[in-house]
Amino acid sequence: MRKEFRDLAPAEEAHDAIASLDLGGGVERVPLREARGRVLAERVDADLDVPGFDRASVDGYALKARDTFGADEADPAVLDLAGVVHAGTEPDLVVGEGECAEISTGAVVPEGADAVVMVERTTERDGRIEVRTGVAPGDRVMFAGADVAAGERALGPGTRLTPREIGLLSALGADSVPVRARPTVGIISTGDELVRPGGALNSDAGQIYDVNSYTVATGVEEAGGEAVLYDHAGDDYDEMERLLVRAAEECDLVLSSGSTSASAVDVIYRVIEEQGELLLHGVAVKPGKPMLVGRLEGSAYVGLPGYPVSALTIFRTFVAPAVRRAAGVPEPRTATVAGRMATSERYAEGRLRLMPVGLVEGGPEEGDDPLVYPVDKGSGATTSLVEADGIVEMHPDTGYLDAGDAVDVRLFSPDVRAPTLFAVGEDDPALSRLLDGVDRPRFLALGGREGLRRLRNGVPDVAVATGTDDPGFDAVELGAWTREWGLVVPNGNPEGVEGLASLVDRDLRFVNRASASGLRTTLTDALAALAEERGTNRHDLVSAIDGFEAGVRAHESPARKVLAGRADTGLGLRATADRLDLGFVPVGTETVRAFAAPARAEKPSVRALADAIAEGSPFETLSGYDG
């Protein structure tokens, strides 16, 4: 019973459907101390004068201004001291003619006085006070209500509370303030295979960690809502119905997310259609086709796609604005960045495409628009979450974006900052450490060949590759380091592996790297040399190795398979073997080089990487067999 989504609604209809939902938006009182970032629900008028009394603005003497008429340095007025008024105490005196009172900044100007003279213009002599200047009535006095006047409009509804508003509300003595309530958003993760982060994972049973729950919950909180996580449900109708109804009763909005399984989506669809009201199913947006919008138990419901980047994209595009509206939170100013396409991109499926893109600063000039490149790692890759910075909308009738075209990138979050360095190439543990010396680097471990190819095409700043000091096009070598490679074996080398010959001649379960890996190329070259030594050809040697043709993408994976007892030996680096406390049979050393695009060689981040390489710390020591 699989639901086909026909008649996909245009994006505008999805916005309208969500806008028609009631997402809460009540009023609550919160202590002023916890009100930062909240939004006032009502106007606040001052109901007292600030200050509430005539207040001395300086340390000095309170007096009758007319007693100082004509006074100057040469001919000071001489007044009797009637007493002292401290800040925070009620005056116990009245200032009569010819008198004054010592007064502190902030103290009440006592009855009888109409001005204050600052202490610097007076001299105490024989218990009397000489005032060396004439003052006018009101001088150095802040009259009651001069700062905030009772009845004045202090802050309007919708005001976001930043430190300055908290300050004004403090002055008015508010200990709590009426703010817009945060809409509560229930998040239901569906899929039997999902495990909450931190739980034990059984990969053999196909379990994976639940990515969407925390991702979407964080997005909800960023938009001013309060997220409530519900335990994930299976595909059983009754169980799903109970969970959806409970979440709807407890929350203003329910989001389901997490499963890519058509059957779970079908079950939710049926629950909303039969128990609630389905407003929209399927939107002509890529991704987002399976989006659902409806109502259940008086609450709003939106179904998000299952893949993390799709879920976050649809959440940001359609749901977050509605959460912000309900919370009274303004649209973030930093949510959009102008850039220009680094490559051309064709698209003509007749749907609005929300294309995930990465950003890279285009050159050494500050103020240059960043370059924008599409990120498409295929369905379901969680790493796209951090390899893309945001979304470019390609409208159904656009079809084509040319390199250099101006585009607006809607960031995944207003806090997203584009990387300062974009590097592509060979993965390497020393490189991981080197990148720690760069502020916000992005590195895609796609292998050296792909790194050089992309560098030549002008998108990344840097390519990292092994095996060549001449990439064959114009590039600046930033630096190099060596690494020792060989065969990773269990600790103690129980099989007595002795090098490539063992691999070829014995019946060992071997784990190779994937074909993009520079290390695999290095191994292949070494096997070719061995074949020449033996007077045979490489293919004969290679076909004798169990596991040579397959290969894993991750540089640690062969070692981890050895660690797990699933292989006898794997292709790897000494650094990896050491880290995982495995044995290592060295075969050779190779040089890893970083190349920069000439136009970017002076970018501060590229210089920072070059400096980190030059500091030399990551050079691996060369040493013999230690397995």
Add this chain to the structure above:
Amino acid sequence: MRKEFRDLAPAEEAHDAIASLDLGGGVERVPLREARGRVLAERVDADLDVPGFDRASVDGYALKARDTFGADEADPAVLDLAGVVHAGTEPDLVVGEGECAEISTGAVVPEGADAVVMVERTTERDGRIEVRTGVAPGDRVMFAGADVAAGERALGPGTRLTPREIGLLSALGADSVPVRARPTVGIISTGDELVRPGGALNSDAGQIYDVNSYTVATGVEEAGGEAVLYDHAGDDYDEMERLLVRAAEECDLVLSSGSTSASAVDVIYRVIEEQGELLLHGVAVKPGKPMLVGRLEGSAYVGLPGYPVSALTIFRTFVAPAVRRAAGVPEPRTATVAGRMATSERYAEGRLRLMPVGLVEGGPEEGDDPLVYPVDKGSGATTSLVEADGIVEMHPDTGYLDAGDAVDVRLFSPDVRAPTLFAVGEDDPALSRLLDGVDRPRFLALGGREGLRRLRNGVPDVAVATGTDDPGFDAVELGAWTREWGLVVPNGNPEGVEGLASLVDRDLRFVNRASASGLRTTLTDALAALAEERGTNRHDLVSAIDGFEAGVRAHESPARKVLAGRADTGLGLRATADRLDLGFVPVGTETVRAFAAPARAEKPSVRALADAIAEGSPFETLSGYDG
């Protein structure tokens, strides 16, 4: 024993002194669910493959690719069904030659299978599966580690955690993450006269609410620190020492703030100098001369000025960047706005001036730089906190800024948004309600005359004034409303006040408005008419009124003095009397008008105000005596 601050240090030295302090910056682990906005303290490498198994990317059938060789619509491959594999369960079958297994998206590709065909390209017939397309090995399979590979660098140190990073960390199964600890910042408010907001205030004893504690605490939290408030201390040396030492022991940084009293500053100065280490006292910055920087008990100490705008300015300029550095939080991107001076400003005191300024959108064109005008309400005004939006730095050698000069405004907070409407003029309760219809208005109640003067000088968008329909220069009238004015009396009108004649002829304690008030002008005109009726002059009448010459700035204050029993009658509006449940003796009605600068008349916010006036709701009803 008052400390004179000689040899003021330049601003750069103050930055250096604060940068030399240790503000904490340790590492703590927080649950992933609470990690939003935090900053990673260490690099996080993946320690597992994602997915941890070869995973089906679609609903369909797992099979051996070679069994589908040459299959097409006309000649499908027909396979036996070996069983079913659901997501989240371990396969209990092996796919043999000529076999397939039904498989859900996300499920483990079972042993023997090397590809998945999507269900849409298959047909079930008589218990066997027809595959209507050829597939290649690896099709529709996401191999183990293809998303995240074990050993890969996932996130670098210093990464701020937004939804997407939380997503990647979820995929890695992290339930807690090492983040930079928030520096703890103790805030000590000094001054006997200060009362925490929410506490009872004794104005007669000169008490005021403590503004700086909450303002600075909010600023600390915005900068990524954790604020701890300490109860305010008096000026006693021993008590102050105990409090400062306790705060220093408990916090990474201690800020004192709140008192303008020289003696409290002196006491703190002595404690730091005698018990700790004083690095700097006095900075050649306006405001900020009394700033102190030092160490106490191994913690950092900074003394802020007492006045709220000064305290927030010095905090934002000198302290917040250090708190952000310690917390690992990047400088906010929205903290600075480009504008141009609306008026000229002269300054030549040889100190760096941190000039509080307001912003107003300059015209109907979007993208026009906002106008910037100095806000200087004089010392200690808390309302400057919301009447200014930020700071313009005037360097010691600048001396003069001309109208139209480009300036950068550093906002008081990255969340500050400039008002959309800037109005100046006569305060009025109906206007307060009307402004609720405008998004982010700013209104300065400086009286109608001052409003018109400023409108003519080109700064505000709108002036609000009584008594004229012709401001005498080019302005657009946006609308008008009437208000009933008269004498506010106690409920029941115990003195039997009957109008202006009572005021002149009887011995009543009267409260007038200040001279900027349009209402006072209206009263004066009415008294002139009465004098003419009586054949005398206005001055004779005025001098017979006890309290006529003085006057309060706030439009509610006369009524509040009546309410407090401090006056027999006060000048005011029926709306105010009704709101405070007082009696009211009507004298007349007057019209209040809003005028816009012609160039701003089409600003959306100005239109919104005009629309709100046109809706007419605020018109007060005219009615007779109801005291």
